[in-house]
Amino acid sequence: MARYRGPRLRIVRRLGELPGLTRKSPRHNYPPGQHGQARKKRSEYAIRLEEKQKLRFNYGLTEKQLVRYMKKARKIKGSTGKVLLEQLEMRLDNTVFRMGMAPTIPGARQLVNHGHITVNGKVVSIPSYQCVPGEEIGVKNNDKSRKMVELNLQYPGLANVPSHLEFDKSKLHGKVNSVIEREWVALQINELLVVEYYSR
Structure with missing residues (x-):
């Protein structure tokens, strides 16, 4: 199915x-x-x-x-x-959602599928990609991608970014610091x- x-x-x-x-x-x-x-x-x-x-x-x-x-x-x-x-929490689509770059996980999946998200500077279009500590998540360096993410950041899905992630709204750049802890799910x-x- x-x-x-x-x-x-x-x-x-x-x-x-x-x-x-x-x-x-x-x-x-x-x-x-x-x-x-x-x-x-x-x-x-x-x-x-x-x-x-x-x-x-x-x-x-x-x-x-x-x-x-x-x-x-x-x-x-x-x-x-x-x-x-x-x-499940360390999937790329969920990580993008938890950083606030998309309002929902299906929205984050679409961002990833359409090639708007980069991991360590390279475009990754696989939503199930497993993020590991130390990886940097960013937005593709073009106007369309940046505008989409900036619009989404005005109305994020969840208010708080979990402790295992960090995200800079001005640079549209985030980092995975560790594996998520149970209480942040x-x-x-x-x-x-x-x-x-x-x-x-």
């Missing part, structure tokens, strides 16, 4: 706040559909599935990509859930349930 391109507020109503997917807030705070207001008892499987779907939709991943990240996280030493979140999620979902 390809990336989700449908109505985003439906997803937000069903799964709760997803800061990377949209900045809009729904008018109703119950799930969409005919039975949205009828309270149903959810099974354990449904709860784990919902947490997994939050990750998928917030970071704009396909199921296949998320499974691949999960397999990689299992091989790395440490808590699998924490490693998974670190990998903006998405409200229980990553252990995601690990349990894939362990079944």
Whole structure:
């Protein structure tokens, strides 16, 4: 299945706040559909599935990509859930979003895809590129790219730049200082349930 391109507020109503997917807030705070207001008892499987779907939709991943990240996280030493979140947060599209250069992760993905973002001075057009500490993220040196990012910086998606990143708004230049810490992950999620979902 390809990336989700449908109505985003439906997803937000069903799964709760997803800061990377949209900045809009729904008018109703119950799930969409005919039975949205009828309270149903959810099974354990449904709860784990919902947490997994939050990750998928917030970071704009396909199921296949998320499974691949999960397999990689299992091989790395440490808590699998924490490693998974670190990998997703260190993606280039998410890093651009967290620096405030785009209002949402899909917006950041588009900036990267269209070749407006540079890593260490070279244009990188792969949104899933894994940023590592020490890398410098910038904007391509042309008027169109700079104007787009300057416009986005007036209305950033999230107010605060996390501690592992630094960004200079005047130069449109940022740096990855370290790997993100768990408390700076903006998405409200229980990553252990995601690990349990894939362990079944």
